[in-house]
Amino acid sequence: MNIRCPNSSDYKVIAELNRLTFEGENEAQLVEYVRHSDRYIPELELVADLDGTVVGHILFSYIDLVGQEHLQVLGLAPIAVLPGFQRRGIGSLLVRMGLKAAEAREELMVIVLGHPQFYSRFGFEPTVAYGIESPFPVPNEVFMVKLLKNYQGAYRGKVVYPPAFNQV
Numbered sequence: 001m002n003i004r005c006p007n008s009s010d011y012k013v014i015a016e017l018n019r020l021t022f023e024g025e026n027e028a029q030l031v032e033y034v035r036h037s038d039r040y041i042p043e044l045e046l047v048a049d050l051d052g053t054v055v056g057h058i059l060f061s062y063i064d065l066v067g068q069e070h071l072q073v074l075g076l077a078p079i080a081v082l083p084g085f086q087r088r089g090i091g092s093l094l095v096r097m098g099l100k101a102a103e104a105r106e107e108l109m110v111i112v113l114g115h116p117q118f119y120s121r122f123g124f125e126p127t128v129a130y131g132i133e134s135p136f137p138v139p140n141e142v143f144m145v146k147l148l149k150n151y152q153g154a155y156r157g158k159v160v161y162p163p164a165f166n167q168v
């Protein structure tokens with residue numbers, strides 16, 4: 001299993017992977033919108049390449065944390081592993097490699113909306129514990145943050161997603 005950054009020749013396959021995994025267009029479109037925005041970070045888009053076939057994909061991009069300060073933090077979305085390849089550790093590998101790349105960039109934190117059972121194993125915790133508010137009403141346990149080594153002090157505030165996220 002090779003975890004690597006995609007190149008433009010992978011983009012069609014990545015879109016198809018997101019369509020198949022999420023059974024719809026929204027996530028594939030989100031990836032396209034983010035890539036064409038100033039929130040895109042090329043080294044934080046990764047694919048899982050199994051003998052030349054892309055079977056998994058993850059994207060971290062900049063979102064805002066607005067409080068006393070206005071910070072750019074990372075949002076993890078989307079992550080997808082092809083249905084036939086799930087529960088083999090591929091999703092976990094994508095998250096771990098992505099977090100490592102985020103640490104290398106000295107980012108502050110990663111926000112995710114997702115399954116607590118999946119994300120807690122990487123150190124994600126409900127944001128409420130840190131005074132970080134979700135922009136929409138969701139159960140506390142599904143809106144999570146992973147604090148990175150560069151996080152210092154308290155960065156409280158409300159998460160604001162850029163327009164690319166409007167339709168997901």
Ligand SMILES: CC(C)(COP(=O)(O)OP(=O)(O)OC[C@H]1O[C@@H](n2cnc3c(N)ncnc32)[C@H](O)[C@@H]1OP(=O)(O)O)[C@@H](O)C(=O)NCCC(=O)NCCS
Pocket residue numbers: 021022079080081082085086087088089090091092093113114115117118
């Ligand atoms: C979520 C996803 C990326 C995980 O990738 P994966 O390769 O299957 O994950 P791993 O094999 O590394 O880890 C599997 C673990 O994640 C958890 N998990 C995976 N999918 C889950 C789900 N839908 N609900 C709850 N837990 C889930 C399980 O606890 C599982 O642990 P187990 O194998 O000990 O039972 C993948 O299942 C997927 O693409 N799902 C559909 C799309 C999706 O829901 N994306 C995430 C949006 S937040």
